[in-house]
Amino acid sequence: LQDGDVNLFESGACLLHLAGKSDALMPRDDVGRAETLQWLFAALNSVEMVAVPWWFVGMSGQGDNPLEPWVEKRLGQLERVLAEREWLAGGRFTVADLLMADVLRVPKVRAFGDRPATEAYVARITARPAFEAAYGEQIAQFAAADAVRGTTSN
Amino acid sequence: LQDGDVNLFESGACLLHLAGKSDALMPRDDVGRAETLQWLFAALNSVEMVAVPWWFVGMSGQGDNPLEPWVEKRLGQLERVLAEREWLAGGRFTVADLLMADVLRVPKVRAFGDRPATEAYVARITARPAFEAAYGEQIAQFAAADAVRGTTSN
Numbered sequence: 001l002q003d004g005d006v007n008l009f010e011s012g013a014c015l016l017h018l019a020g021k022s023d024a025l026m027p028r029d030d031v032g033r034a035e036t037l038q039w040l041f042a043a044l045n046s047v048e049m050v051a052v053p054w055w056f057v058g059m060s061g062q063g064d065n066p067l068e069p070w071v072e073k074r075l076g077q078l079e080r081v082l083a084e085r086e087w088l089a090g091g092r093f094t095v096a097d098l099l100m101a102d103v104l105r106v107p108k109v110r111a112f113g114d115r116p117a118t119e120a121y122v123a124r125i126t127a128r129p130a131f132e133a134a135y136g137e138q139i140a141q142f143a144a145a146d147a148v149r150g151t152t153s154n
Numbered sequence: 155l156q157d158g159d160v161n162l163f164e165s166g167a168c169l170l171h172l173a174g175k176s177d178a179l180m181p182r183d184d185v186g187r188a189e190t191l192q193w194l195f196a197a198l199n200s201v202e203m204v205a206v207p208w209w210f211v212g213m214s215g216q217g218d219n220p221l222e223p224w225v226e227k228r229l230g231q232l233e234r235v236l237a238e239r240e241w242l243a244g245g246r247f248t249v250a251d252l253l254m255a256d257v258l259r260v261p262k263v264r265a266f267g268d269r270p271a272t273e274a275y276v277a278r279i280t281a282r283p284a285f286e287a288a289y290g291e292q293i294a295q296f297a298a299a300d301a302v303r304g305t306t307s308n
Contacts, residue, residue: 004184005184005185006184006185006188007188008188008191008192009192009196010191010192010195010196010199010200011195011199012191012195012198012199013188013191013192013194013195016191016195017188017191030158030159030160031159031160034160034161034162034167034171037162037164037166037167037170037171038162038163038164038167040167041164041165041166041167041170041198042163042164044166044195044198044199044203045164045165045166045198045199045202045203046164048199048203049198049199049202049203049206049207050207052203053203053204053207053208053211053221054207056220056221056224057207057211057220057221060220066210066211066214067207067210067211070210
């Protein structure tokens with residue numbers, strides 16, 4: 001992310017930088033802000049930290065995946081939270097939901113086990129017009145890159 | 155962490171909350187603040203995210219550890235960064251160093267491979283009086299808990 005003098009890598013840092021610019025993404029009161037921070041870190045460091053290596057080890061195809069009980073535990077904990085609330089922090093959509101949904105919408109994670117509250121949460125967030133617009137733009141960029149590659153390889 | 159009305163879980167969120175209270179842990183200018191955020195997230199989401207599952211899979215003892223090339227790659231990238239600077243962000247000690255050193259000082263990670271700049275960095279941070287005081291207090295609490303357990307089990 002480039003924003004004036006600021007150059008950033010790490011998705012979490014970029015999102016938090018953007019969230020600092022608008023209360024649309026993060027409440028400005030101390031409690032709402034702290035809840036948002038907490039769930040943003042939970043998405044990256046408690047859920048993604050287990051889900052991505054679990055996926056990676058699974059791809060390597062060595063018999064039992066030793067990370068499977070851990071990923072089941074984390075997704076089960078989150079299911080219990082999401083069964084009781086619509087959004088993770090501050091009673092409304094925040095950058096924490098944006099990031100958590102991005103971690104959870106990975107097809108392999110979404111297809112693993114049966115967690116109706118989590119599935120409804122992911123469906124709710126990926127149906128937001130802002131998500132659909134961003135996703136559409138990303139796919140269009142990929143398609144354009146593929147078209148260029150197709151032309152140059154001919 | 156409990157701080158007035160704020161109740162927090164997730165180490166990253168707690169540290170960032172504390173860093174917001176004092177520029178001893180995070181510079182206040184936009185660029186220094188962004189660099190600190192970026193390296194704090196890198197500690198959790200680029201290094202710990204690989205190192206902890208790698209350790210866990212290794213403990214399960216199934217032949218080759220499929221996460222090993224990934225952890226080698228990440229620690230190698232960090233070694234190249236630390237060969238060129240003393241601190242990760244803003245040219246001085248920040249909360250990003252506190253967290254990165256905590257991820258790197260795990261004995262299994264520290265003993266894996268040969269990375270002199272990283273080893274000097276971990277040694278430099280764990281030799282800080284503040285680290286030694288905090289570590290001493292933690293060990294004293296464990297020792298006190300062990301003593302109580304010893305008494306009650308007799």
